[in-house]
Amino acid sequence: xTSLKRIEREPLxxxxxxxxxxALLAGRFAPGTVLTLRSLAETFGTSITPVRDxxxxxxxxxxxxxxxxxxxxxxxxxxxxxxxxxxxxxALEGRAAREAAKKPQAASLxxxxxxxxxxxxxxxxRSLESYLEHHRKFHFEIYAMSGVPILVETxxxxxxxxxxxxxxxxxEYVVLLxxxxxxxxxxxxxxxxxxxxxxxEIVADITEAAQYLSxxxxxxxxxxxxxxxxxxx
Amino acid sequence: xTSLKRIEREPLxxxxxxxxxxALLAGRFAPGTVLTLRSLAETFGTSITPVRDxxxxxxxxxxxxxxxxxxxxxxxxxxxxxxxxxxxxxALEGRAAREAAKKPQAASLxxxxxxxxxxxxxxxxRSLESYLEHHRKFHFEIYAMSGVPILVETxxxxxxxxxxxxxxxxxEYVVLLxxxxxxxxxxxxxxxxxxxxxxxEIVADITEAAQYLSxxxxxxxxxxxxxxxxxxx
DNA sequence: TTTTGTTGTTTGTTATAACAAACATGGTCG
DNA sequence: CGACCATGTTTGTTATAACAAACAACAAAA
Numbered sequence: 001x002t003s004l005k006r007i008e009r010e011p012l013x014x015x016x017x018x019x020x021x022x023a024l025l026a027g028r029f030a031p032g033t034v035l036t037l038r039s040l041a042e043t044f045g046t047s048i049t050p051v052r053d054x055x056x057x058x059x060x061x062x063x064x065x066x067x068x069x070x071x072x073x074x075x076x077x078x079x080x081x082x083x084x085x086x087x088x089x090x091a092l093e094g095r096a097a098r099e100a101a102k103k104p105q106a107a108s109l110x111x112x113x114x115x116x117x118x119x120x121x122x123x124x125x126r127s128l129e130s131y132l133e134h135h136r137k138f139h140f141e142i143y144a145m146s147g148v149p150i151l152v153e154t155x156x157x158x159x160x161x162x163x164x165x166x167x168x169x170x171x172e173y174v175v176l177l178x179x180x181x182x183x184x185x186x187x188x189x190x191x192x193x194x195x196x197x198x199x200x201e202i203v204a205d206i207t208e209a210a211q212y213l214s215x216x217x218x219x220x221x222x223x224x225x226x227x228x229x230x231x232x233x
Numbered sequence: 234x235t236s237l238k239r240i241e242r243e244p245l246x247x248x249x250x251x252x253x254x255x256a257l258l259a260g261r262f263a264p265g266t267v268l269t270l271r272s273l274a275e276t277f278g279t280s281i282t283p284v285r286d287x288x289x290x291x292x293x294x295x296x297x298x299x300x301x302x303x304x305x306x307x308x309x310x311x312x313x314x315x316x317x318x319x320x321x322x323x324a325l326e327g328r329a330a331r332e333a334a335k336k337p338q339a340a341s342l343x344x345x346x347x348x349x350x351x352x353x354x355x356x357x358x359r360s361l362e363s364y365l366e367h368h369r370k371f372h373f374e375i376y377a378m379s380g381v382p383i384l385v386e387t388x389x390x391x392x393x394x395x396x397x398x399x400x401x402x403x404x405e406y407v408v409l410l411x412x413x414x415x416x417x418x419x420x421x422x423x424x425x426x427x428x429x430x431x432x433x434e435i436v437a438d439i440t441e442a443a444q445y446l447s448x449x450x451x452x453x454x455x456x457x458x459x460x461x462x463x464x465x466x
Numbered sequence: 467t468t469t470t471g472t473t474g475t476t477t478g479t480t481a482t483a484a485c486a487a488a489c490a491t492g493g494t495c496g
Numbered sequence: 497c498g499a500c501c502a503t504g505t506t507t508g509t510t511a512t513a514a515c516a517a518a519c520a521a522c523a524a525a526a
Contacts, residue, residue, distance in 0.1 A: 009517095011303070011479065036507065047481045052508085053289055060293035062386065069488065070244070070508060084381045087328065095324040148317045150394070153295065154387060161383070242487095244509065269477065280511045285478085302518065303478060 013053035027167030099146035246286035260400030332379035
């Protein structure tokens with residue numbers, strides 16, 4: 001007989017939370033959308049109780065804003081808020097990269113090399129969605145190497161707050177602006193044990209991406225998804 | 234007739250959340266305590282639904298840990314976790330102090346001066362509880378001056394995670410170790426617009442407090458409240 | 467004495483119903 | 497035509513009950 005696996009039933013609110021989280025990170029909800037408990041419950045096929053738990057959790061994490069009447073809305077990100085997030089991200093992720101360079105681990109470095117190669121091939125293939133996925137893994141592989149779980153957790157929170165606009169980057173940005181890749185340089189610095197350089201490269205990477213996104217803001221400061229081709233009506 | 238005030242009914246889960254939050258910050262829950270929904274509901278005089286919301290929110294913020302069977306427990310803080318928190322706090326609060334020094338505001342500076350005076354009188358009076366309250370206000374007055382709400386919010390989260398051990402400091406520590414007060418120096422640096430110095434002083438303040446708390450750890454690395462007088466059995 | 471099975475209790479999870487506030491709708495009166 | 501009010505609908509909030517998994521206590525068997 002095959003070895004039996006552990007039986008575990010995850011709670012419904014956990015599944016709902018994970019689905020909402022991923023949808024936010026993938027940018028599947030337009031900023032400003034109000035998420036009503038009953039409609040979400042219907043799409044999930046559950047009662048409103050588990051979705052209420054999931055939404056409460058997301059609001060507590062700052063991923064969803066609570067609008068009037070405590071309704072959960074997908075946050076509009078303004079240019080100012082993006083700048084604020086960039087300040088925090090630079091402080092946290094720069095520090096994580098510096099710590100990672102102090103204690104490099106062979107297994108992680110190998111994974112980073114592999115991810116880097118994969119990312120470059122995905123850039124060539126203009127496969128943006130898959131690129132973003134691997135890009136995320138690359139960054140967090142570094143942060144995990146810092147060995148500071150609370151730091152990683154907090155950084156994850158910041159990424160979730162950027163979630164709705166993370167998918168606003170277009171393939172051309174990835175190809176064009178990154179003439180000299182900060183990812184490659186950061187990894188090289190970590191291998192060399194140079195914490196200062198690693199921090200500098202990560203900060204530069206974050207800052208440049210933020211500057212690109214900042215350029216997408218309209219007159220009111222709201223960040224908007226760029227039109228893929230010709231302008232709409 | 235006097236001017237009537239706006240009527241607003243805050244949700245029960247909000248009140249429960251605030252009460253639990255304050256109790257955690259004041260150290261009124263011993264680390265390791267399991268908070269059961271029904272017992273909390275009984276003490277609050279409500280059903281378990283609002284309590285569940287409040288606890289869910291606290292767990293999502295990382296203030297409460299979720300133990301086996303998703304029970305909410307007041308986290309034990311180990312020396313390692315305290316060190317991790319210190320790393321994050323230095324990165325965030327140091328940055329906030331630096332930003333604050335870049336844009337000092339007269340009103341805030343006045344409040345800081347007043348808080349500093351009050352703190353010194355409270356030290357002389359050995360009034361620890363009140364001192365901690367003003368100490369908290371002093372720090373967050375600085376961080377608010379940075380003008381980066383997300384930064385303040387994240388710092389607040391870190392303080393909440395330290396909550397259960399924040400009250401472990403004893404009056405003697407406040408009096409003894411702070412021969413030259415980092416708070417005074419930090420405020421002076423901010424007034425002078427010297428961001429580097431402000432960051433340095435805040436980081437030193439955090440680090441020294443963490444070192445003191447780290448000394449309270451037992452052989453297992455668990456932080457414990459020091460006995461006020463003679464040692465217990 | 468140790469182990470195993472049973473039973474009762476505790477506790478988080480989920481569904482459901484009742485409630486109140488806010489919003490939208492439409493009709494009436496000026 | 498426009499302002500105002502009544503009404504129905506939507507939606508978050510709260511209480512309650514039923515459920516299942518985990519734990520504790522105790523009894524029975526090896």
